[in-house]
Amino acid sequence: MQLKVLITVAAIVSSVFGAVTVPIQKGNSGLAGCRIDKIREKIGKFNAVTNSAPLLDIQDELYATNVTLSDGNLFRIDLDTGSSDTWIRGSNCYGDKSCSGSFAVYSDFNFTGLYYLVEYGSGAVAGAVFKAGVTLAGLTANFLIGLSEIEIDIGGSDGLLGLGFSSIGVISSFISPLKGIGGNWVDALNLNNPVFAFYLSNANDGDNGEVTFDGYDSSKFTGNITWIPLINYVTDYLGNPSPGYWIFDFSG
Numbered sequence: 021m022q023l024k025v026l027i028t029v030a031a032i033v034s035s036v037f038g039a040v041t042v043p044i045q046k047g048n049s050g051l052a053g054c055r056i057d058k059i060r061e062k063i064g065k066f067n068a069v070t071n072s073a074p075l076l077d078i079q080d081e082l083y084a085t086n087v088t089l090s091d092g093n094l095f096r097i098d099l100d101t102g103s104s105d106t107w108i109r110g111s112n113c114y115g116d117k118s119c120s121g122s123f124a125v126y127s128d129f130n131f132t133g134l135y136y137l138v139e140y141g142s143g144a145v146a147g148a149v150f151k152a153g154v155t156l157a158g159l160t161a162n163f164l165i166g167l168s169e170i171e172i173d174i175g176g177s178d179g180l181l182g183l184g185f186s187s188i189g190v191i192s193s194f195i196s197p198l199k200g201i202g203g204n205w206v207d208a209l210n211l212n213n214p215v216f217a218f219y220l221s222n223a224n225d226g227d228n229g230e231v232t233f234d235g236y237d238s239s240k241f242t243g244n245i246t247w248i249p250l251i252n253y254v255t256d257y258l259g260n261p262s263p264g265y266w267i268f269d270f271s272g
């Protein structure tokens with residue numbers, strides 16, 4: 021179980037400074053300094069974005085994007101940095117009014133025999149776990165996703181794609197990544213540059229937001245990137261220390 025303690029790091033930054041791009045990097049210099057330094061060096065040189073998707077500003081409440089599932093259907097999902105699991109509304113969904121809109125048909129996917137329950141800061145979802153392909157921004161990962169059977173107080177989207185570390189996930193920690201399955205969507209992509217970035221904007225201003233993976237969009241900001249250490253650590257399901265939520269010291 022987890023709480024959506026941290027809603028969106030980037031959103032907090034955005035509300036203070038206006039629209040900025042915050043490249044968010046997985047990892048921490050204290051644990052894997054060498055690797056992180058390499059990634060930093062690489063990112064410093066990397067300024068071409070190949071994988072981006074427009075953000076949909078849903079009533080100034082959440083940022084969503086279109087994803088395609090391996091059944092060929094399109095879903096509008098919430099991008100959430102405060103959780104790590106991906107789920108889509110399933111054809112068996114019941115509960116409150118959350119269970120309306122597009123849904124994925126169970127028989128189109130491979131059932132794993134596993135079930136999940138995820139509680140958020142507001143709302144909860146439960147259902148069955150399937151192996152499926154999820155395509156976003158031109159990138160496809162085959163991994164474990166949930167199809168909801170019960171949704172309580174989930175609104176505005178057909179599902180959710182978690183961009184948090186899999187150490188705080190439910191579905192994403194079911195089967196060890198060491199066995200070739202598990203992890204969140206970004207883990208499953210196995211990118212050269214394990215990076216995602218948001219450009220947040222207010223749709224009312226006629227400016228469209230953007231999410232990028234495997235790099236960032238250097239046309240969306242000026243100046244140099246500043247690196248900030250993450251401060252929230254947990255023990256993951258393999259017993260190793262791992263970042264938990266994307267939390268950093270704002271005064272630093």
Ligand SMILES: *[C@@H]1O[C@H](CO)[C@@H](O)[C@H](O)[C@H]1NC(C)=O
Pocket residue numbers: 074075076086094
């Ligand atoms: C998302 O998909 C819907 C349905 O096809 C489409 O109307 C909308 O333009 C798409 N939005 C973006 C930003 O791609």
Ligand SMILES: *[C@@H]1O[C@H](CO)[C@@H](O)[C@H](O)[C@H]1NC(C)=O
Pocket residue numbers: 090129130151152153162
């Ligand atoms: C589902 O199972 C079938 C049969 O084993 C396999 O061909 C297919 O690739 C699987 N789909 C996914 C998304 O793993």
Ligand SMILES: *[C@@H]1O[C@H](CO)[C@@H](O)[C@H](O)[C@H]1NC(C)=O
Pocket residue numbers: 243244
């Ligand atoms: C960005 O970093 C470079 C190299 O450290 C430095 O020369 C330059 O002044 C910095 N630019 C800004 C806007 O801080």
